[in-house]
Every structure is written in structure tokens, then in C-alpha cells.
Amino acid sequence: MGIAIIGAGITKFGELWDKNWEDLVIESSKEASENANIDLTEIDSCYVGNMNLSRFEGQDHVAPRINEILGIKKVVRSEAACASSSVALKLAFNELELSSIKKENKIILVVGFEKMTDRITQNVTEILASASHYDTEVINGATFPGLYALLASRYLYETDANENDLHAVAIKNHKNAVLNEKAMFRKEINLEDFKIDVATPLKLLDCSPISDGSASLILTTEEYAKQLDVEYVKLECVEIATNTISLAKRNDLLVLDSAKRASEEAYKKAKIRPEDIDVIELHDCFTIAEILNLEACGFAKRGEGYKIVRTLEPYDEINKKDAPIPYIINGKKLFVNTSGGLKAKGHPVGATGAAQIVEIVNQLLGRCGKRNVNCKIGAALNIGGTGGSAAFSVLRRPW
């Protein structure tokens, strides 16, 4: 028997000035517990992913604050920058796999959150930069838009891709976000909107926004999920991998090796191939990231991810359809970032990993309304920094 996700909840993502981080954590966790049909008091332990409440709001030691607001008696915090809550999910998976073998009926909450707009001192870009190499990148003035711009420059230099291929990723993801009421940017964009430069070649609309938000998942063993008689999705595996934090120490700038290793291991564990996946949330903190991750996860060869994006052509017709548009890979549909992705749904860094899983759970259970796609196998790739950390999860409809 395997691991089951029986509840998934998410707040609206955005600049949520009227709520504090605790409100958000409570909101997404209540939604998750309600659709799992359990009470929060039934939860045995909690893994919380958060990048940096310490610098955003002065609060380290998040675990006992979760105890204070949700009453859970065992709470563990993990941090892996933007992959923080995927690592939390992995740790929950480990605990549950053990409890499945021991025939214990544990219920675990995974919650990821970030409140990025209420910062007390430094600016957000400075805080986020701490996820790159402090001594050689941050201190030399590097920011994440700058680091990803470097990757994008190299990509455009080495391949036949052009800036429009980057922009098309954003146009698609904005389109999907229009269909997602929890998304931050519910507004269609077109090629002519890419005007403001951020870090060449990235335009403002190639970048994900600074957001507030929280996402929660409730997990148990498949056996217990059946006893509880609740609808669930099977979590086949969560595989994590770590790479060098600095770009300068990578063998190949264009290969996100941690994403490659995590996905390869996940395919092996779940006994699937990339082409078996129907829907995936694929880390798109910048448009170039979605392309590099298509390659890293085996959907395209190195340097050929942009060709997959081109299956969306003509780009100025992407907004004509009132449903998610898939990429076409060898004749088969692959829906990527139906939620709107980090790009348009929003990117409250600690929440992102859990939020990706929320979308896939809802897709597999057919709860996504207009953006629902036909799917049986879903996945999520979440990375931290420029790929220093990665987590790849495979989910499946159990029926």
C-alpha cells in the first residue's frame, strides 16, 4: 500500500495586506482538513516548509508557532528556499511510509507558506538572494532575476530559441491563471506587453511575482484513507536532489542537474516514463526555468525545450481558447502549469511546493472546473534557488 493525499487547501495568492501569515496557514489548513473530512485535532504531526519568516517578519523557530495556532504536538520545519515545502512533503512521506509498514494510522499535515509583503526591514530581493551563494553571488550584487537572466542569455546564445519563446511560457501560464480563482494575476497578456526590462533578456512579465500565500496537504496511508472512506490521490513518491548552490560550479550551465536527478529517480520509483505524465506543475519562477525544466525532466533533449514551447504557436492565438492549452510532445498532450504556475498564480516561496501538489491533486480529482484536464498521472517539479535543491513528485488517480 502507498501514501494517500486526502486533503488539499490553498489560499488565494497575492498581496494580501489584510491577512497575516497565521491567517493564511489557518485558512489553507482548514480547507485541507475540511475536504479530508477530518478535524485538525486528529493530526499526529506536521511538516512546515517556510523559507525565511525570520528575515521577512523577524520570526525564526516557526514550528512552535504552528503548535500555537493549530494545536499540533509535533511540528518540524524544513527550509530549502523555494523548495521548502516539497522537502516538508518528502519528510512526511518518509514518516508515513514507516507508519504504513508498522500498520499505524497516522495523519500528517504538510503546510508551506510565505508572507513576503509584510517585511520589516530589508527589501524582498535582498532576502530572496540569500538562496544563492552569499560569498560569491550575493556579495557581488547578484539577484535572482540576474542569475536567471544569465541562464536565459546562455540559452539564447547556444540554441535557436528567441525571446518570444520565453514570453510564450508566460502567456500560457497567465491564460491558465485566468481560469484559477486562487491565482494572483488573472489577466491575459500578449507578446506586445513584454516591454519593461528587468535583467536582459528577461522582461518584467518573464518573472514570477512577490506574493503571499499558504498551501496545505493532509496525508495518510492508503490503507487508512480507505478506512476513512475519503476521496484521495496516491502520492507515488517524492524524490529530492541537491546540487551546487553557485552557478559557477556547475558542469553545464544549461542542465539543472538536481531536477534531472530527482526526476530520474522519481520515474524509477513510480515505474513511469516522462511521456506517461498528463499534467505537471513545473517550476517556472522565470520563463526560462520552465524551458530548462522541460529538458531536465526528460520531456526534451538539452537545448530543445523551446521546440516544445513552439507547439503553442502561433503565440498570439494562445488566449483564444477558454481552457488550458497543452504542449504537444511526440503527438501526445502535456499540460504544464494549469494553475498558472509560479509565473501567474504567484510565488510565495515557502508555499510553492505544496501549492503545486494542491493543483495536481485537484486536477486528478477533477476539481479544477474550467481548467480541468483529462489526466490520470500528474507530477510536480519544485526547485530551490537556481537549482541547488529540487524535488520531483509523482501522483496518480487510484482508480
Add this chain to the structure above:
Amino acid sequence: MGIAIIGAGITKFGELWDKNWEDLVIESSKEASENANIDLTEIDSCYVGNMNLSRFEGQDHVAPRINEILGIKKVVRSEAACASSSVALKLAFNELELSSIKKENKIILVVGFEKMTDRITQNVTEILASASHYDTEVINGATFPGLYALLASRYLYETDANENDLHAVAIKNHKNAVLNEKAMFRKEINLEDFKIDVATPLKLLDCSPISDGSASLILTTEEYAKQLDVEYVKLECVEIATNTISLAKRNDLLVLDSAKRASEEAYKKAKIRPEDIDVIELHDCFTIAEILNLEACGFAKRGEGYKIVRTLEPYDEINKKDAPIPYIINGKKLFVNTSGGLKAKGHPVGATGAAQIVEIVNQLLGRCGKRNVNCKIGAALNIGGTGGSAAFSVLRRPW
């Protein structure tokens, strides 16, 4: 079969101006791998405990930096303030328990570290304060000496304990540190040295110091340890518990409930009673903490921990013996903080949990020289903040 600790390494603790945090992590990890007789390249995954490199040195996303310096391909960072590396140990334990059942031969590194003296901006007390409730404690000016002073005041008010009972804890732990070449303060102290006030009733010498340091542990399954033919200690269990972060929300100020729950669960798992323990590293960030933790862990009733300390009387003779002096509980010896404890060995917060285990491993293997005590069962209690987090571990000589 259970879990084995096959390697334990620790740097000197102190104000280490000539080393950076990476030097420290490498040093303790090399020592651990050398006494485990393995190469760092043989390690499958790593759990790193660190409280706040982000605010001490600007670096979040510690995991991929560990990849960069040690080459380990899966690294997870946990944070639970001063209990960060005990949580890392718990997560490693979970992974190994699973791999033991699956008959996989994994080797895991647990490393805890903190570099507190190279801070880039804020003062250390302000950074540490982030482990208490930001909105209601930090913002009102509370610091950890202040919060523990509150607990000490209440203790002296409710019980017949006096300030000398607090000081005796420090005198004992300084005495032990003299025998530990890795300790920060290798200097005997006496009652007349407690002159400088920090936060009434706590004197400067009732407080643990700000320190740099790193501690590493190498773990595998007992089965594989036997195959490797290496000396090891059995790690029976690591139990964690979470409580409210704010003192104001506790039912009883004098009961560190997380330590109580973690220890009770550990006793159950390890099938022992408190009186079976021969040697324990017991979280003593302030002298009052050692007393409260003696009570929380079942060595004394609530409000009676000071009576155990009084078995050291007369306090001005503690320094006469050239070996650790035990407490006497119902006629049986209990050695507490033979390493010198946080108080005198030093307290680089993220390193502390792992460092406590290093001492117990070395005690059980008879590697502590002059401070070696006769022991078969050892334990460690590590807490975060004022007890918002706790971890209790039980270790045993396998022969």
C-alpha cells in the same frame, strides 16, 4: 535491528575567528568519517541542523552549500532554533529505520553548526530572540536571558531553591569543561565569581556563551555497522515534541511540557525508566534550564529539581575532584553534562543537539579520557527557545 552511530566528530567550541562556518562543518564531518572509517563520498544523504545562517551571515538555502563543500547529493536542512540538529537527527533516524526494514545499506551524515561571531549586521541577542514569539515577546523587548530570568524568578518564588543552587549547576559544568579539550570555557569557577548581573536573578555565569562550532554524526543501520566491522553505539530513539512558543500561553510556567512529552515517549520507545540512565547531556542554556529539565525528564518532581543539585553540596568543594561529579538520585549516580554542557562547552545553537550526542557516544565508547564515567545507557535532551521544541534521544552500548 536498530540504528547505529558509527562516527562522531566535533570542533573546538569558542570564538573561532580564524575559521569560517564551512571550515567547521568540514572539520567535524571529517573527524566523524575518520572514526567511522568511511569516506565522505560513501554518504547517501545528509541532514543539516542550523538555526539562522541567514541572519548571521546572509546565507539561506544551506543544503546546496553543504553539497558544494562535502559533495553529498541529498541534503535536507531542518530548523528548530537551538534544537535544529536534534531534529536533523530525528529525520535521519526515520530515513534509516525505513532503510533498515527495506534492507538497504544507507549511510547518513547529520551535521549541526552555527557561526555566531561573524555576524554581518544585527547583534546576536537580537537574532537569537527570533526563536521566541516575535509579535508578543521580541517586540516587547524580551531576550532569552530575560525570558529565562522570568522562569528562574518564578522558580525561586515557588520553591525553597536559592541563587546558589543555580550557580552550582554552572560550577559543576565548568568543572567538567576543564576536562574537555573541545570546550570553550576550561576554567573553574566558584560561588564568589557570580558577580555580574545579566537579568535578575541570572548572573553572567548562569548564562551559556555565544559560540562558534560544528558537530557531526555518521549513522547507519546496526546490521550494516556490523558488516563494516566498526565500533558503534546504538541510537534507540529520538523523540521530538512541540509546545507553544510563548511563555504566556503555557499552562504552567515551570513545566517544560515539550521536554516532558519527548522524554516520556522516549522512555516508552527505549523501554527504560529515567533511573536507568547513567549519563545525560541536559539542555542548560541557562542554569535554571538544567534544573527545570531534570524535572521535565522525570528525574525529580515539579519544583524539586534543586534538591538534586544540592547533592553536590558543599558547593565550594565541587572543584576539588579531578573528574565529573554526579548528582545522586535515590542513591544512584546520574552524570549530567560531562562535556561541560551548553554552559561551559559552549552553545553554537545549531550545533548543540549533535554535540550532545557526540559526547554521549564518546562516553559510551570510553573515549572521554579523564571525564569518562562508567555508563551503559546515555541520553540527551535538547530544547529550542524556552521549550517550544524538544528532542530526547536514548543511546546504548550494544555490548
